[in-house]
Amino acid sequence: MSDQTFDVAIVGAGLVGSSLALALRGTGLSVALIEARAPQPLPADASWDNRIYAISPSSVNFLARLGVWAELPAERMARIEAMAIYGDDGHSRLDFSAYEAGLAQLAYIVESRLLQAALWRALQTANDVTLICPAECAALHIEADGAHLSLRDGRQIAAKLIVAADGGRSWVREQSGIEAHDKDYRQLGVVANFTTELPHQGIAYQWFGRDGVLAYLPLPGNRISIVWSLQEDVAQDLLQLPPAELCERVAQASGMRLGKLELMTLAAAFPLHLITPDHLIKPRIALIGDAAHQVHPLAGQGVNLGFADAKALAAVLAGRGPRDCGDTLLLRRFERARCEEILAMQLVTDGLHGLFNQPQPVLGWARNAGLALTNRFTWVKRQLVKHALGNI
Ligand SMILES: Cc1cc2nc3c(=O)[nH]c(=O)nc-3n(C[C@H](O)[C@H](O)[C@H](O)COP(=O)(O)OP(=O)(O)OC[C@H]3O[C@@H](n4cnc5c(N)ncnc54)[C@H](O)[C@@H]3O)c2cc1C
Known part of the structure; x- marks a missing residue:
C-alpha cells in the first residue's frame, strides 16, 4: 500500500531537481520532490558563498521563465563580459568577448546558496509540487505500471516516473541498475573568494597549466572567486596554508594578473570525477x-x-498527450534530445583535461598552437561561444 501517489517523484532537490519541479507546474502532473537534507538558512552576516556558478544565457532564460531569476539580488551577481584563456607556455592566449559575440554578457556569476534559496522560495508557492524534506530513500521497486519508493521513515511513495536528480553518486541510478563509468581525475577543485588589488573589469581568466587549471571568476566590486583544479596532494597542501601564503600562491599562479589578493572566505575542495x-x-x-x-x-x-x-x-512531459508520463517511448525523446550536448561536453572537458595533463613536448606545442590559432579565427570563436552558451 502506498501512502501517497504522484505522477512524477523527483529524488534530489538540488539546483537541477528543484528547477524541474518548478518547470512541471501547469503541466497537469502531480509532483513529489524528495530531498535528504533540510534547507540551510542563509547566513545572517551576508558573507559570500565560495560555491559559485557561471550561469549561461540559456540557463538565465530558463530560470527567468521559472520566475526565479528576477528574485536573485542583482548586487550579488557579476557579469562575465569577456574571457581570457592562457596556455602553459606563458604567451598563447584565447580571448572571447560578449561584444564580439553580439551579447550583453557571456554569463553571470551567481552564488550557489542564493540560487538554491530562490528556487526553494518559488517551490513554497507551487501548489502542484509536494516537497518531502528531509527524507531519505530506503528502497526502490520498479514495476510495469509504476515505481514505488520506500522512505526510511516508513512512508511509501508511488509514481509513474521517478527522476534521479540526486547528484553524481546517484542512489536512484544505482538502485535502478543503470551502470555508470566513473573516471576519478585524482584532482580536487579548490574554491575560495578573494578581494583583488586591481579591478577585474568583468573578465574571467583561466590558466591551463601542467599541474591544473586555475580560473578567476568576477564577483561584484574588486572581488573574485577561484576554482583551481589540482592533483589531490597539491590541493591538500594548498588547503593547509595560512591565508597570507594561500593568497600569495594563487596570485603568483596567475602571474599577478589582478595584483595582490586578500582571502574573503575559507578555501574548500571538491573531488573531481567524470x-x-x-x-x-x-x-x-x-x-x-x-x-x-x-x-x-x-x-x-x-x-x-x-x-x-x-x-x-x-518539455517532453508537457507534450505527453494521452501517454503515461513514465512511458519508455516518451522518455526516449528526452534521451535523444540530450545525448548529443552531453557527449560533446564530456568530450571537450575530458579532452582538454587530458591535453594539458600530458608531459610530451609535441602535445605542449599542439595545445598552445591550438589556442593561438583559434584566437585568430573569429568564425571558430563564434562557434565555440555559441556552443558554450547553449541555445539562448
Ligand atoms: C569546484 C566545482 C565548480 C563548479 N563550477 C560550476 C560552474 O561554474 N558552472 C556550472 O554550470 N557548474 C559548475 N559545477 C558543477 C555543478 O556543481 C554541478 O553540476 C551541480 O551542482 C549539479 O547539481 P545537481 O542538482 O544535479 O546535483 P547536486 O547539487 O549534487 O544535488 C543533489 C541533491 O540530491 C540530494 N540527494 C542525494 N541523494 C539523495 C537521496 N538518496 N534521497 C534524497 N535526496 C538525495 C542531495 O542532498 C542534493 O541536494 C562545478 C562543480 C565543482 C565541483
Missing part, C-alpha cells in the same frame, strides 16, 4: 543533472547541462 551512465533512461526512470553526467568543472558547465536536462524533460 561520471558517464550507460543510459539516461530506463522504464519509469529518467536521470538529470549530475546523476546523468558529472563533468570536470574546467568549462563551468555542469549545472548548465543540468538545467538544460530539466528544461528538455519538462
Whole structure:
C-alpha cells in the first residue's frame, strides 16, 4: 500500500531537481520532490558563498521563465563580459568577448546558496509540487505500471516516473541498475573568494597549466572567486596554508594578473570525477543533472547541462498527450534530445583535461598552437561561444 501517489517523484532537490519541479507546474502532473537534507538558512552576516556558478544565457532564460531569476539580488551577481584563456607556455592566449559575440554578457556569476534559496522560495508557492524534506530513500521497486519508493521513515511513495536528480553518486541510478563509468581525475577543485588589488573589469581568466587549471571568476566590486583544479596532494597542501601564503600562491599562479589578493572566505575542495551512465533512461526512470553526467568543472558547465536536462524533460512531459508520463517511448525523446550536448561536453572537458595533463613536448606545442590559432579565427570563436552558451 502506498501512502501517497504522484505522477512524477523527483529524488534530489538540488539546483537541477528543484528547477524541474518548478518547470512541471501547469503541466497537469502531480509532483513529489524528495530531498535528504533540510534547507540551510542563509547566513545572517551576508558573507559570500565560495560555491559559485557561471550561469549561461540559456540557463538565465530558463530560470527567468521559472520566475526565479528576477528574485536573485542583482548586487550579488557579476557579469562575465569577456574571457581570457592562457596556455602553459606563458604567451598563447584565447580571448572571447560578449561584444564580439553580439551579447550583453557571456554569463553571470551567481552564488550557489542564493540560487538554491530562490528556487526553494518559488517551490513554497507551487501548489502542484509536494516537497518531502528531509527524507531519505530506503528502497526502490520498479514495476510495469509504476515505481514505488520506500522512505526510511516508513512512508511509501508511488509514481509513474521517478527522476534521479540526486547528484553524481546517484542512489536512484544505482538502485535502478543503470551502470555508470566513473573516471576519478585524482584532482580536487579548490574554491575560495578573494578581494583583488586591481579591478577585474568583468573578465574571467583561466590558466591551463601542467599541474591544473586555475580560473578567476568576477564577483561584484574588486572581488573574485577561484576554482583551481589540482592533483589531490597539491590541493591538500594548498588547503593547509595560512591565508597570507594561500593568497600569495594563487596570485603568483596567475602571474599577478589582478595584483595582490586578500582571502574573503575559507578555501574548500571538491573531488573531481567524470561520471558517464550507460543510459539516461530506463522504464519509469529518467536521470538529470549530475546523476546523468558529472563533468570536470574546467568549462563551468555542469549545472548548465543540468538545467538544460530539466528544461528538455519538462518539455517532453508537457507534450505527453494521452501517454503515461513514465512511458519508455516518451522518455526516449528526452534521451535523444540530450545525448548529443552531453557527449560533446564530456568530450571537450575530458579532452582538454587530458591535453594539458600530458608531459610530451609535441602535445605542449599542439595545445598552445591550438589556442593561438583559434584566437585568430573569429568564425571558430563564434562557434565555440555559441556552443558554450547553449541555445539562448
Ligand atoms: C569546484 C566545482 C565548480 C563548479 N563550477 C560550476 C560552474 O561554474 N558552472 C556550472 O554550470 N557548474 C559548475 N559545477 C558543477 C555543478 O556543481 C554541478 O553540476 C551541480 O551542482 C549539479 O547539481 P545537481 O542538482 O544535479 O546535483 P547536486 O547539487 O549534487 O544535488 C543533489 C541533491 O540530491 C540530494 N540527494 C542525494 N541523494 C539523495 C537521496 N538518496 N534521497 C534524497 N535526496 C538525495 C542531495 O542532498 C542534493 O541536494 C562545478 C562543480 C565543482 C565541483
